[in-house]
Amino acid sequence: MSERLSVFKTYKLYVGGRFPRSESGRVYEVTGSKDGNWLANAPLSSRKDARDAVVAARKAFGGWAGATAYNRGQVLYRVAEMLEGRRSQFTREVAEAEGLSKAKAAALVDLSVDRLVWYAGWTDKIAQIAGGANPVAGPFFNLSTPEPTGVVAVLAPQESSLLGLVSVVAPVIATGNTAVVVASERSPLPALSFGEVLATSDVPGGVVNVLSGRTAEIAPTLASHMDVNALDLTGADAELATGLEVAAADNLKRVLRPRTGEDFAATPGTDRLTAFLETKTVWHTTGSLGASGSSY
Template sequence: MSDRLSVLKTYKLYVGGKFPRSESGRVYEVTDSKGNWLANAPLSSRKDARDAVVAARKAFGGWSGATAYNRGQILYRVAEMLEGRREQFAAEVAEAEGLSKAKAAAQVDAAIDRWVWYAGWSDKVAQIAGAANPVAGPYFNLSSPEPTGVVAVLAPQESSFLGLVSVIAPAIVTGNTVVVVTSEKAPLPALSLGEVLATSDLPGGVVNILSGRVNELGGPLAAHQDVNAIDLAGAAADAELVKALETAAADNLKRVLRPRAVDWTADPGTERMLAFLETKTVWHPMGV
């Protein structure tokens, strides 16, 4: 018997709960740390970025209106689905980042645990971000957190999976929807994550995943008038790009989370959840 031909995986974008190819039809070669070819990834265009923003805005009302408990359940379901594909993701991370199998598996385990960690925060973050404010009068004055809206996320370049999860999960657990630009050199774990999200009860459009050039996609997302905030984690190595994106984001007063050195394996804390929340303050007369 002759050997079977390999059936190579065709990676696609994840936009609006579907798996389209880039509208431009472009792809680029993805290689491992030794320069060996792994696959072709879609090379997203500005049109893909605009389509992703439309999908994210369409999903925002339903996702932000869901109960915090329900959002936590869905994030926990993502962790369950990842647990079942742990070996696949460990292999992809090992190839993408040139890690040993043990170190790659440890990163995947940490990413699964991070979904669980943020799921637990879903119905608790309001307790630390909200307040009953003291006022000099017969009123209740209550502050409560609300999601900012559509968040553009430039995923970390050096941590293709754990870093990716660490910037997506805190943004969506509080009710935001996101458009994610993957690690440019190692997009495959992120594109595979789209398959998990599609089967984990997460509504289509809540997370939209684009692979391609950060300097090509970052600008249109930073300047987009229907994007409410941007996380610049993936542009940390290019100070000029960061400055240009901050300038573009200022046009519609986007919230900007500036890049800095981060140990993605450390306790993430609450900063990334709180970064994309607005505070609504309500006055209410006592006794009414």
């Protein structure tokens, strides 16, 4: 019996719930961090791919933002379940991507699963922190409630291929936003495989879109796009981040520029949950003045 040939995995983008190749047909070689050996060819996303991802994220926003917080929590928990089920695959990919031992990589995968569960628990609780009743001088109720900002472009961390990715994406979608994610340029394979996890979970198509390629090529298109409402600059270096902030000012995007050297293994606070929330204030009359209300 002749020796069979190995079937190499074809990595694709994840956009709108589908797995397209880059519209340009371009790819780039991804190599292991430790030995420099070839791992795979990853799609080299173009500006057109970025625009397509924004269209998909915008289309999905209404349904996702309108879902109950409880439902979003259940969906995030389902993502954690599916990631747990593919633990061995992600352990191998993270080990190769970051040059780690299998034991250390497995620990990072476990932390990624735990991080998803952690944010799943916050979906129906963050309103208690970010909202509340406000004292006013008059016969009114004045209530502040958080609402999602919209489409968030996320530049994933360059050094943390899975845990960092989950740590920046989970809070964005937990609060009802949709995301266009630019994976780590050097180590994109765990992020592209994470797209497969999302596709087999209950996450509606378009809620998370994953692109791979040159961060400096894709990010300016997202920063200047008029249908992108916010920008997470975690994966941008200082020079690129400054240029992206300028581009983001055209439509007053919310911009998160985290501190350098962020420890994604540490227990997160609520900063990322509240980073891409807006506050809606509702006035409602009390007593005999009627039951009509207004919001601003």
